[in-house]
Amino acid sequence: MPHSTDPSHAPAAAGLLPAQGREPEPGPEPDGLPLRRSTEIQGDVLAGFKKDHVHLLLLTFPGRDQARSWLNQVRRRVANTRDVAEFNRDFSRARRARSGVDPARAHATWRALSFTHAGLGELVGGEPYPDVPRGTTQEAFRQGPAERAELLGDTGPSAPDRWLFGGPGQPTVHAVLTLAADRAEELAGALAEERSAAEKHGLTVTFEQPAGTLAGSLRGREHFGFKDGISQPGVRDFDEPDPDHPDQQLGKPGTRIIAPGEFLVGHPKDHRLPDWLPEWMRDGSFQVVRRLGQDVPGWWAQLGDAVAELRERGAVPAEATSEWLAARLMGRWRSGAPVAKHPDADPHADPETDADNDIAYGDDQLGRVVPLCAHLRKTNPRDGLLARLEDGEPVALQGALDGRRIIRRGVPFGERFDPTGGAENGPDAPRGLVFVAYQGDLVAQFEFIQRSWIDADDFPERAEPVGRDGVIGRDGEIAYPVHGSPDSTVRLALRQFVRTEGALYAFAPSLSALRMLAAGEVPVGGEPVDRVLAAPLVLRRGEVVSSGSARLRFEVDGDLRVRDEREEVRWEAGYTGGVAGRAEFWADGRLVLVDAENNAVWATPTEGNPGAVLVVGADGDVAVRAADGTVLWHTETAR
Known part of the structure; x- marks a missing residue:
């Protein structure tokens, strides 16, 4: 569960607990890794701050104008991927040259900034995105983890009414400002600066979470004593692939290279539908923040x-x-x-x-x-x-x-348990892990892992x-x-x-999006838009294609339906022959339901039309159109 510093700073246990691990011997920056040079993506998402001293400020806005003014100031201090990646590479190189001793002159302080749905709504002056289909990350982000606590297994001693932040009746958190530094005194200076800026603009510090790498024999480990941060995924166009095993990261056998869209909005995903989020959210990432207490x-x-x-x-x-x-x-x-x-x-x-x-x-x-x-x-x-x-x-x-997969950036909080120490080391002292994760889809990634794997008996x-x-x-x-x-x-x-x-759900926008949010340039609302999809296309259970006025969804009961923006059924395939495995759009022009053996058990009468497209229309209709634009089949749900 622990956080670790730079991969060679300190080692770090596995699974849902944070992740770094030792990197291969750093050499010249390889070509063909554009995300490593990005000045748009915030630095903690792909590169990772990897610092010994971390502090989270949870902030509440006093009003739109003051929040925007504050953001216009603090955004200039937010770290980007290029700077963080270069520092981490140089630090690792210097540490190896010193036989594992941290280089005294290599130190930095980084900042990251993210916003809850309420925070984005305050900055934008309305809904940050206009279309919120049921079951999507848009819905999860808007509701937040407290409203979804039962689904996530946060019940009993983990119920929201016991939380220190993010729970019912507590102040609304609008922003999460993360500060991370190599040196405690530099973190203290940065914190003083950010507290002063928040106070100047009328923001309230709703909650503070100090954290940091544990000392002594627990360095690089979580409070139970296990090395952490080993099973982190690699990211295509950021991490260098192994020439002999191009699906794995160079120098890290077993670490798979994952499509960047699994962690960044607006980038290619692994066998899943596009985001269809507003363009201003491109290069951003959805963030999960959870304080996990450990007994x-x-x-x-x-x-x-x-x-x-x-x-x-x-x-x-x-x-x-x-x-x-x-x-x-x-x-x-x-x-x-x-x-x-x-x-x-x-x-x-x-x-x-x-x-x-x-x-x-x-x-x-x-x-x-x-x-x-x-x-x-x-x-x-x-x-x-x-x-x-x-x-x-x-x-x-x-x-x-x-x-x-998710990218984890966690860090322990509290003093180590030591029955021979003082009260801060005792059994009742607060200690645990500040779990932080980045992903492109809250539902398909963090929530799926938590609900369908961790909390599932079967x-x-x-x-x-x-x-x-x-x-x-x-x-x-x-x-x-x-x-x-x-x-x-x-x-x-x-x-x-x-x-x-x-617990909180937040969104870490790109550097350009931070500027747009501060300037009030992010558009509010939006009109329905045609979604045009070419074959092959797979809709897995619960997945939806939404135009804003029509939502084509392969539903949990195995049927295919079109619902409107109020989630009322406008059309359904009416398949009753059992639970279909997937809905697919085939290259021969058919929209089909398939069984476990990939046999079509229901299909549109559009076979023999290669090059046809599936259109979920802004007018509410769903159609299969030939390559020349002719409508071959439609649901007759246009309004």
Whole structure:
């Protein structure tokens, strides 16, 4: 769960906890990586600030004019990707030249700025985007995590009415200003400057969250003691691909290169529909901010009780310890070494060991080595899904899992637990992780991981429920594999020791968009517009193509429907032959529903028209048009 500084600054546990890890030996900046040179994208999104000292200011605007005036001042201090990437490269190069010692003269202070839906609405003077179809990231962003808490598993001790920020009845947060620095004194100076600017323009600091890299033996680790930040995705056009394995990042075996649109608005995605967000949002990224409290002594005490229970039931070796069980529930040892490769013991005592993300679960489909409820498997299942192609090969990650990845920029808060220390080190002192993630789609990425993987008893799907995430999941039972048995499991009750203490959804605009927002140049509202799509096109369950007045959606019951802007049904395919697997637009001109074997179970009568397009019209109609513009079929829903 910890944040780490520069990849060679400090190592950093896996899964939904933040991510950096050690980088390959830095050399000349490679050609063909345009995103690395971007002065539009904020610097924390792709490059990552990677600093030892971090502080978040949650701000509330007093009014539009004052907010815009403040933004016009602070936007000039927001870091861009080019500057941060160059600094990180030079820092890594200098540190390696000094045999792992931080270069004394290399230090910087960075700022990032994002806005909640309410904040953007205040700056724009209305809705930041005009079209909000049900089930989309636009809806999730507008509602915010408190309204979606039950869907995300934020109930009981994690319920919004217990939150420190973002909950009901609390001040509205409009902006999140992140400051990160190599030196504590420089962070203090930057904070003084930003507090003064906020006060001058009448902004209220609603909440402050200090955080930073943990000291001593926990440097580069989270509060439970595990190295963090290993399974970060690579980004196409930012990270250099390996010539021998172009789908992986150079120097980081197992780190897949993901389409940039999974993290940036307006860029190509992996097998998913375009954003269809306003042009001013291009190069921006949706941000999740969550304060996750960790009960360190409670978690380790539970593991001691659990391993004793498992020994009594003959489910683990007699020599198994709480450390041994903790590694299996995490999926890694404290050093970051994967249990999949080192099942017996942690091979590294040195916390500075290189990160290993080259992990496969294809030969451990039943979770005999790494339990299926392990945090690492729950948040990034890799090839550990039972779905197979006809030739017996694992399902391709591209188009299946790559589009679920997120970029994590987290950082621990609070003092380490030490029963010999003072009150700030005691069991009741606040400590945990400030979880920060960037993605292009809140619903398809963060929320999907949280709802369908972490908080789901039946993921990955097996004969019996595997249980929730064994580290950050809610109270429940997991299926724990019996040691030495090929298929037996025992049920093990686990309690929740990581709780949500605050949450926000925000949007980090590009540098140009910050200027436009400050100048009042972002347009409000908008007119419906034709969405013209060429084959091949796939609509997965719940996905929608919206023109603003017509919404073509493949719905959860397996039927295809057109709804209007009020989400009222205007047309439906009426398929009743079972649950279809997908809706697709084929190159022969047909809009079809297909079953699990990819057979058409419903289709428009438009076969034999290569070059045809599917049009979700601004007039409310949905049509298939021939290459010459002739309407071949339509839903007759124009208004």
